[in-house]
Amino acid sequence: MKAYSNTVTMKEIAQKAGVSQATVSRVLNNHPSVSPAKRQRVMEWVRKLNFEPNYSAKTLAANSSQLIGVVLPDMQNPYFTEILYHIERIATISGYSILVCNSNGDMQKEKALIRQLKARQVDGLLIGLANTRSEVLESLKRDHIKTVVITQDYEGIDCVAISHTEGGTLAAAYLLEGDVSDFAFFGQDSDDKFVGFRDHLLEQGVSPDHIHTIGNHEDWYFSTMKRGYHTLRQFIQTNELHGRLGVFTVSDMYAVAMLQACRELGLKVPEEVSIVGFDNIFLCEAVDPQLTSIAQPVEDIARLALDILFRRIEEKGEPQGHQHIILPPQIIRRGT
């Protein structure tokens, strides 16, 4: 059931060049111990026949695939596609290809994907975990898959992420500067962003009564911007506000939704409502007024995560200790 295709193999090259297959292999893998003459002869035929080594065979024989699995929790959020852009770029430069999967924030799917990826013999995994404290981590360790988690900090596994708590603190401080009297966090209250946000406000003497949570759903994560409008309207209608409202959202996608909601509700931004997003995706600069946001250094995250992963891959045996790189977030002040 062989597909029709001009599959040139090392064997053929070997015959044409009048050497053994082993020599061809050596040439292709830049082994030093090959005479220049033969090397030349082999390379000629490689070019002539347009030979390309079969990765499956290579993977099988060498037990290394030069493949990185990438699992993202939300491919509809530009934040993750921005990070994906960098991952692809860096991986390609380093001679790896990437298998991309979307877990859609579903933990079952996440686990299935990881097994799948393992079966595909990936050398390593880059994963943006969906839930905090995902049980996925267990299977990851059980299966001895070299993995770096991006986006979040977890015990017992290599991670590269920003401090979400600090991000929350930055947002709180920003809103406080702007003389905001009521504070709302759009997202889950279990989120570290909220912890940092709330704690800082509390520390600065804000009454707990003035700190609210909106859009606190299990599936808050996903980019249904429409929901922003309804959520905000409902919030405003049911809460007694004391002055300027400050909204901090888990993601820029929701911040933009808030912006639209304000427009529709006739609320002036930033005069009546101040908004701080998270991730600092390109969208922030495209809207009017431009969105203030907590920036994640996506390029650094991608680079550092891959650096660690590549090192793990080269390293033999079980990994020694874990790396936890927690980058500082940065607030980008714009018009909201």
Added chain:
Amino acid sequence: MKAYSNTVTMKEIAQKAGVSQATVSRVLNNHPSVSPAKRQRVMEWVRKLNFEPNYSAKTLAANSSQLIGVVLPDMQNPYFTEILYHIERIATISGYSILVCNSNGDMQKEKALIRQLKARQVDGLLIGLANTRSEVLESLKRDHIKTVVITQDYEGIDCVAISHTEGGTLAAAYLLEGDVSDFAFFGQDSDDKFVGFRDHLLEQGVSPDHIHTIGNHEDWYFSTMKRGYHTLRQFIQTNELHGRLGVFTVSDMYAVAMLQACRELGLKVPEEVSIVGFDNIFLCEAVDPQLTSIAQPVEDIARLALDILFRRIEEKGEPQGHQHIILPPQIIRRGT
């Protein structure tokens, strides 16, 4: 040099279950001719040992990888990541994984990626070609790689795309409705969008002097929004305009750049400048005023392209004829 990992093989399962390896293979591939008893026994051990078949070996032996290569020309443009989202989703459902690459619009890179992907034994390729009439098509055919091109229509290869010419016509018609006197296309004048745009304007009696081209660079494609501002400013400063200006851009990314440029230049949209984008990415709804755009049915494109590709993969031998699916674009009227 075997990496430390609990690699369970079919051989082990066979031993434990007291059957031959072939039987294990049959069970795993749902071959009908296996006694229920043995099947049961095998599956038990598969579960118990957490067995996962090795795809490299499978690929090598069966000459089928269940892998689709995806080559995108610009992973920074949301249009392509939106399409990627659907490709990933549909491919996964169908039991395929995707290898994602960014050609960055570079034809040399494009060719290299395709070779790479072929070496990786992909069953098929989905590719958004960078240049019109890319010589890439030649190597594609020479190498007998099953390929579907998205985004553009080419001779001699399966394609799924919208009619860019028609898109240009729609844009022209829209601007004409709005009593625009000067027309500018932001992009390359070799683009079919421009052809449709210009021809329709000409047909409707617009003087060629009133049809302009801006941002006509070889690398216009790439999302450097900054450039929009300078380009527009320069255009406005150097051209005598007769009334309302209508701008049609090759991509929404540039349309948004135009929007920003207008803001900075104090030009009112849509009163003084009317803008029509292309692709209808989510961004169009996020900006204010919301952007009028020519919509591409990304989900349909992804689905149809994969449908064709899967059919080609199942089909033996050389492909018979080519499918050219040209979908109609649609104008989404919004505030510009």
Added chain:
DNA sequence: CTGTTAGCGCCTTCAT
């Protein structure tokens, strides 16, 4: 229904 056998294309000792 089931086991045996022969590869798939490449890497890697082991001799020479």
Added chain:
DNA sequence: ATGAAGGCGCTAACAG
């Protein structure tokens, strides 16, 4: 420096 040979894990005839 080079070739022969065994094996990576799985599939797919071929016998029975």
